[in-house]
Amino acid sequence: MTQSIYIQPISTVTGPQAVEGDAVRLGGSMAYAREFAVITREGGKVVDRQLATSRSIADLLGGLPDDLAAEGEAQWSNLSTVHEPLQCGERVIRLDAPQIMGILNVTPDSFSDGGKFMDDPLAMQDQAADMHEAGAAIIDIGGESTRPGAAAVWEGDEIKRVIPAIEYCKGMGAAVSVDTRRPAVMQAALDAGAAIINDVSALRHDPRSLEFAASSGKPVILMHAPGPSNEAAEDLHSNADYTAVAFDVFDWLKERRDAALAAGIARHNIVLDPGVGFGKSVADNLNLLNALPLFHALGQPLLLGASRKRMIGALSNEAGSNKRLGGSIVLAQLGMDAGYHLLRVHDVFETVQARNVWRGLRDAGVTDFTGLPG
Structure with missing residues (x-):
């Protein structure tokens, strides 16, 4: 064996x-x-x-x-691999300190904002501008909810949702990623100015995705989700069966990394995300979060997306998604302590502030050590 x-x-x-x-x-x-x-x-x-x-x-x-x-x-x-910066058009995202990725959902059924930014273009623009001004290095725009039980979206509708947001964010100078599983949406998004492909199916949902991502030359984010890998299977949360969740997710991401490399995606363009909250129980998520540093052994930049996740509510008297800031900041700090390069969050201002204080402590720890006798 x-x-x-x-x-x-x-x-x-x-x-x-x-x-x-x-x-x-x-x-x-x-x-x-x-x-x-x-x-x-x-x-x-x-x-x-x-x-x-x-x-x-x-x-x-x-x-x-x-x-x-x-x-x-x-x-x-x-x-100990030192990762190259992510090239996002005119923007360069350095990975030697935690960077904040702001979430902008333009969907009718997002678990956190319930369609507010899809139905009101001015609200979307204000939210995007607020995140950009607060210090988001990247704005991640999605037109399909991936919460459990969410309805599938036709790619034409998904394109109509994300393109105005991408064009607006690009116009104000932001680096933009597109959160999608479909090559047609990826293509339309890149044409509109997006610079990163963020695929929660790790380029498995559509058999054309790997080839498209490789040909685009853009950075890609590959997230762990246990759901079946075909277009007919929409539930990313199903098929979860772990022997030891951290090691199982590690093996899965290793396979997806190698598949991306074999397809021609440059190694420095592959970012990995352990997929907190996707097909994982509260116990699974806690075990995975406690093992976050393990994933550096895969040799890729790492992203943590734990903001406002259901597990926070489960651990705090079922607090609603808009009342999970404290838990989200705790998990963001956990990611920073583990050396994660990108933090995908809803609350950009608060997370940037937490990051800046955390960075000050780290800078002091490296440059002002006084543990030896003078």
Whole structure:
């Protein structure tokens, strides 16, 4: 039976000075990890778990079978990969500190804003401008709700919804991503000025998507969702069956990364998203969130989308989607602590403020270490 290996960062520090240099900078971010669990699975079950630091990892990996050692060495290298900025037309999005992606839904049935920005163009423009001025590096525009039970949308209607918003955001100088699963919508969005493709089906929904994304030369965001991979299957939340959710999602994203590479998508243009809230119970989401640093071992920029998710309501007396700011900020900070490069959020001003304070603390941790005697 085939074995799989995973290198999971399990302790973080404010900077390498705090541990005499025995730390790894995760994904070129402002997060540093000192201890790592090297985990082996077989048949879905963990059969071995050993701890290492940067100073002992080579010996540990050297004692493993050749195939596991090779994969382990690749993951170890991936953990410290410094990622290129995302090229978004005239905009360049650096990935050496957390960047905020603002959510702009132009749908009639969004779980968070209920069609407010689709029915009122002025409200949409005001929301987009507010997010841009508050410091959103990217505005993510979607014309199809992906909440559980949402109705399917014809691509023509989806195009009519997103194009005015994309053109407006592009016109005010924002970098724009389009949240869609359909190549025709991707094409129309890119023509209108979008610079990133954000596909919650990880380019599985339409068999033409991989080829289109590769030919576009644009960055793509591949999100984990367990639903079936065909156009007739609309429910992204179905088919969820996990042995260990974090490792299962890791394997799934690894396969989608490799499929994207095989299709010709440049490695620096692939962003991965573990898909919090998609086909996952509250317990699944909590386990996944606690394992966020693991995904750096895939060697790609990482996005976290946990804003206003149902799990926050489930943990706070079923608070409605518009009363989940506190929980959303906690999860955004968790993502920053884990070295995530992009945070997809509804509440841009508050999250940018939290990010700026967090960054100040990290800058101080790296540049003003006073732990040794003077």
